Amino acid sequence: MMREVARRFNHVYGREPGFEDKAKAAAKKLGSRKAKVVMELRTKYQEQGDAEALAAARALLDKQGNLSVADRERLFGFLEGGGRMILLEPEALLTEASKLPGVDGQKMSKSYDNTISLREDAESLKKKIRTMPTDPARVKRSDPGDPDKCPVWQFHLVYSDEKTRQWANQGCRTAGIGCLECKQPVIDAVLAEQGPMRERAQKYLDDPTLVRNIVADGCEKARKLARETMREVRGAMGLAYT
Ligand code: SF4
Structure with a gap:
């Protein structure tokens, strides 16, 4: 819009x-x-x-x-x-996977209760990913699957390196790996990503004034930019009376 x-x-x-x-x-x-x-x-x-x-x-x-x-x-x-x-x-600035699905395979949204939060408890995170739906064609462990039809694959695109992706892709298509096995590197990668986030967040949890100050600074920067833009807008529309 x-x-x-x-x-x-x-x-x-x-x-x-x-x-x-x-x-x-x-x-x-x-x-x-x-x-x-x-x-x-x-x-x-x-x-x-x-x-x-x-x-x-x-x-x-x-x-x-x-x-x-x-x-x-x-x-x-x-x-x-x-x-x-x-x-x-x-x-738009998009990564290779332009969006991550929620852990139920639908659009990730808080109202769908299918999100992974940035400081998700480790056990809850493991459970959410382990119970993610996969390619519906893989009913049994011996059924080959198609990563393109599986929301877990979108997580691999974001979190896994090329070698792991190849392993998952091939293992899925040949039924060489099970879905739980396939999900493990994703779990490990999300946990590894969130560890430092949790540590960094602690400082702000301990002292919320820091957050308020950052918000106030950001607002001031945004106001300055907005003022400049609005001056341009008014000038272009002939509404600048100075
Ligand atoms: S093996 Fe991996 S990519 Fe294939 S269906 Fe299972 S979880 Fe999805």
Whole structure:
């Protein structure tokens, strides 16, 4: 939804008088060498649809500390061939397994009571994973299965290294391993991941003021960014009265 809002807003309000000139002036602030690289990447993207060139140019702009928010957004819009990009479209950052199913194989959700919490008690965690559903075709230990139909496999994609994945994949398809065996490396990996988390959390459990301070700092940072964005938004909409 946020992507749609940003796209629509940019489309309606992104054009500004003298946009091209302002974008070129912003590019000059990068210094001649970097400006040249950005222009070349822009041409590659606009003429050949090279998405990697666009990503490289964006990354380069992101690293420029000397650009104002307005110039940066102008250049983002310039790169894509549109107007000034006032609101950035949020992008998904996905791991290989884009989501983890819950321990019942459905979407993981607290209301479904199928979650593994970040500081789950070790015994409860073991029990939850041991009782996870698996490929329904594996009725008996001797039935071969298909990891793609098994929620445990999604956990392997996140938690296991290549060797363990191969072992699980092959063992499942050939009925060489049982499901409990297959789940063990996942249990071990989740426990290993959570150990340090539990230790780190203890400090904050002992002193919740630390958490409140972190939240207050975060709010202040968010407020500052939101203020800058809203100034841009009002300016673009002609609602800036200063
Ligand atoms: S062997 Fe592993 S991947 Fe295959 S069905 Fe059992 S738990 Fe799932």
